[in-house]
Amino acid sequence: MNVRGKRFLFYTLLAGVFTLLILFFISGLNSPTAPIIIEVQAEELTQSTMSTPVPVYTPASAPISAPAYVTMSDPDPVSTPDPAPFEISPLSSDKPEQPLPAQVDTVVTAPPQTTSVTVDTYMPNGVVAPSASSKVSIPVLNYHSVTIDPGNVVVISPAKLEAQMKYLHDHGYTPISLATFINLIEKKSGLAAPDKPVLLTFDDGYVDNVEEAMPILAKYNFPATLFMSPGMVEDASYLNWEQVKQLQEAGWDIQPHGMTHPHLPKLSAEQQAYEITEARKLIEEKLGTQADVFCYPYGEYNQTTVKLLKEHGFRYAFTIDQGYTTNQQSPYLLKRLFINGEESLKAFINKLSKAN
Ligand SMILES: [Zn+2]
Incomplete structure (x- = not known):
């Protein structure tokens, strides 16, 4: 092998080592323990589920924040509560101390759209409607x-x-x-x-x-x-x-x-x-x-x-x-x-x- 051949082999090996290093690094980034990327993933999940129909809520009728959370965890969050950290992040930001099961129960037992419908229709008429509709005889x-x-x-x-x-x-x-x-x-x-x-x-x-x-x-x-x-x-x-x-x-x-x-x-x-x-x-x-x-x-x-x-x-x-x-x-x-x-x-x- 001449000098030119040895140089070629050296660079080839060097490239291989770099390739291995890069691959190793990339695989490390995909690990579930990496905190920065997790938020990106969670946001991406949130964005994607918001634009697609889901089993529990339809995007048109559901408030933006809650359904993303529900569909991310599970259509039936109570039976399969998933404590995976990336699923907590979208909602836990305002109440970090609140345990996950309580949040899930809240979402399931009191769907946000039900509450908002009740409030929207009741509030404007709440004062006069019951009185005006009652019969005086x-x-x-x-x-x-x-x-x-x-x-x-x-x-x-x-x-x-x-x-x-x-x-x-x-x-x-x-x-x-x-x-x-x-x-x-x-x-x-x-x-x-x-x-x-x-x-x-x-x-x-x-x-x-x-x-x-x-x-x-x-x-x-x-x-x-x-x-x-x-x-x-x-x-x-x-x-x-x-x-x-x-x-x-x-x-x-x-x-x-x-x-x-x-x-x-x-x-x-x-x-x-x-x-x-x-x-x-x-x-x-x-x-x-x-x-x-x-x-x-x-x-x-x-x-x-x-x-x-x-x-x-x-x-x-x-x-x-x-x-x-x-x-x-x-x-x-x-x-x-x-x-x-x-x-x-x-x-x-x-x-x-x-x-x-
Ligand atoms: Zn008369």
């Missing part, structure tokens, strides 16, 4: 004349009215003012609902309301609401303004029932508007109160009637449709319970207490 009793007139279902005898008021009193009912009724229906905050609220209403404004009904209600300190037709005040069968004022002073709310107690659907829009607004205007002028709660004469109305009430700023209107009044009814179609003067006390109790 109040019996509104519908009386007319209080006198003795056997066979007339619209008339109740003073004795029967007395028995009914006594029943309300003895069984914890709370007759309320119209203002309280509106507050309850509108769920005004801070208002403590009275026990078993009930609204007593008297239609038409018969003179016996002041002569018979007023003393009976006053005995129990019960308020009531009167729906009157101001065009009838000259008729002896009906209350005059002085008597209406007496009722007002006794705690009765006075509201309009049309000027002349007409069949409203038979009237033109102009005539209806007059009946509705003139009755309100007179009551407000004579009594100095607000009279923006209407009661349909005969319970009759049409679309024009309701439209006029809205246009003129009426707040509510009562029908003679039967049932409890609730905050889920149209404010212009509130129901009431007709009190049949011929019915027994038992029938009255049954009507009052039956489910609406």
Whole structure:
């Protein structure tokens, strides 16, 4: 072998030694004990699992941080908890002392997307939604004349009215003012609902309301609401303004029932508007109160009637449709319970207490 040959052999061996050294070094870097590269691997794993569908969460629905952790460890981390250090690093950075099984349990038992969905949908409505959706239901009793007139279902005898008021009193009912009724229906905050609220209403404004009904209600300190037709005040069968004022002073709310107690659907829009607004205007002028709660004469109305009430700023209107009044009814179609003067006390109790 000449010098040239020896030099070639030397360099070949040298290259071989370097190759071996490089290979050895590289194999050392791939060892699981090398801390710096582990983080790179973990991040690479995290990146790759984030972009691919996984058995537990889909990338679209899952928050970014947690699913990467879950899929890295196992679709079922509880059964095969893997304490391999490279799997801890993505989540353990904020809570290094926390043991791994606790973290896994947290992720599995409370999936992040479930929590976020609950919070997102509940928080904006949390304050008002439960309250607004709850039903307010109040019996509104519908009386007319209080006198003795056997066979007339619209008339109740003073004795029967007395028995009914006594029943309300003895069984914890709370007759309320119209203002309280509106507050309850509108769920005004801070208002403590009275026990078993009930609204007593008297239609038409018969003179016996002041002569018979007023003393009976006053005995129990019960308020009531009167729906009157101001065009009838000259008729002896009906209350005059002085008597209406007496009722007002006794705690009765006075509201309009049309000027002349007409069949409203038979009237033109102009005539209806007059009946509705003139009755309100007179009551407000004579009594100095607000009279923006209407009661349909005969319970009759049409679309024009309701439209006029809205246009003129009426707040509510009562029908003679039967049932409890609730905050889920149209404010212009509130129901009431007709009190049949011929019915027994038992029938009255049954009507009052039956489910609406
Ligand atoms: Zn009437």
